[in-house]
Amino acid sequence: AQTVTQSQPEMSVQEAETVTLSCTYDTSESNYYLFWYKQPPSRQMILVIRQEAYKQQNATENRFSVNFQKAAKSFSLKISDSQLGDTAMYFCALRWGGSNYKLTFGKGTLLTVNP
Amino acid sequence: DTEVTQTPKHLVMGMTNKKSLKCEQHMGHRAMYWYKQKAKKPPELMFVYSYEKLSINESVPSRFSPECPNSSLLNLHLHALQPEDSALYLCASSPMGLAGGPSYEQYFGPGTRLTVT
Numbered sequence: 001a002q003t004v005t006q007s008q009p010e011m012s013v014q015e016a017e018t019v020t021l022s023c024t025y026d027t028s029e030s031n032y033y034l035f036w037y038k039q040p041p042s043r044q045m046i047l048v049i050r051q052e053a054y055k056q057q058n059a060t061e062n063r064f065s066v067n068f069q070k071a072a073k074s075f076s077l078k079i080s081d082s083q084l085g086d087t088a089m090y091f092c093a094l095r096w097g098g099s100n101y102k103l104t105f106g107k108g109t110l111l112t113v114n115p
Numbered sequence: 116d117t118e119v120t121q122t123p124k125h126l127v128m129g130m131t132n133k134k135s136l137k138c139e140q141h142m143g144h145r146a147m148y149w150y151k152q153k154a155k156k157p158p159e160l161m162f163v164y165s166y167e168k169l170s171i172n173e174s175v176p177s178r179f180s181p182e183c184p185n186s187s188l189l190n191l192h193l194h195a196l197q198p199e200d201s202a203l204y205l206c207a208s209s210p211m212g213l214a215g216g217p218s219y220e221q222y223f224g225p226g227t228r229l230t231v232t
Contacts (some may be wrong), residue, residue: 033219042205045158045223091157095219101146101171101209103221105157 002027004094008105013082014114020067021077023092033095034068034075035103042086048090049070051075082113118142119224120207127230130196136227138189140204146209147189148221149181151202158205164189196231203228 003026013019025034036048051059051068059066063080079086092106119140128134138147146165148157163171164183178200180192189206206223 035220035222043228044225045205045207046226047220047222050220078175089155101148101165102160103158108155108157109156 002029002032002094002096002104004092004104004106006090006092006109008109009107010110010112012037012114013060013079014083015082017077017082018080019082019111021079021092021111023075023077023106025073025075025092025094025104027073027094027096028097029096031096034066035092035093035095036064036066036075036077037091037105038086038088039091039108041045041053045091049077084113084115087111119206119208119222121204121224121227123227124225125228125230127231127232128193128196132196133192133194135193136191136204136206137189138191138224139187140188140208140222140224142208142222143186143210144208144222145186146218147183148207149179149189149191150205150207150223152205154204162191163167169211176232193229196229198231200202201229201231 005024032053034051038046038048049061049064065078067076091107091108093103095103149161152158161182168185168194169223177182178195182190203226206224209221210218
């Protein structure tokens with residue numbers, strides 16, 4: 001069984017500051033993929049960043065970067081220079097590399113960026 | 116075009132009504148998904164279509180009936196729903212990966228907000 005845990009139900013940050021969202025996961029598989037999805041109040045789920053478990057290098061997409069600690073099964077998301085538009089629910093998700101197409105989501109972290 | 120579209124945006128239906136949700140993508144993706152999402156909760160997978168064939172049904176009640184008429188279109192037919200079925204219904208799609216199965220990334224539509232009265 002696969003599990004994803006986001007221990008921070010809500011967080012807030014001031015505009016232009018940096019914030020880190022935590023995610024831990026558990027899987028017995030060696031081939032898997034991790035994702036962060038963002039869901040703003042408009043409700044459209046947007047893929048922010050992904051990480052292949054076999055890659056040691058942490059993924060980066062503009063102001064978003066991850067800290068992937070495979071041994072610790074940790075996958076945190078860092079948002080630099082936070083913007084008001086970053087206000088959203090953030091979901092960490094895991095997908096096994098096999099034929100199971102299912103994404104396992106964490107419960108989400110509601111991030112509020114304050115002006 | 117990197118968009119998944121869903122219609123309608125909002126739907127209110129009675130428990131005896133029959134209605135349909137529509138999802139469309141023109142990215143050439145051959146895997147499509149239906150999710151149900153309750154407020155402040157993560158999405159829950161309902162169905163997966165791969166090459167227009169149903170490959171996963173997550174034990175969804177028969178009052179929900181999916182259909183994939185072609186590679187770009189996914190429908191969800193609704194009949195005799197219950198008030199607890201009120202939720203946001205999300206559609207997603209994936210390109211196919213090198214191994215022949217769906218790629219690992221899923222691209223979501225904006226959802227249909229369904230209210231059952």
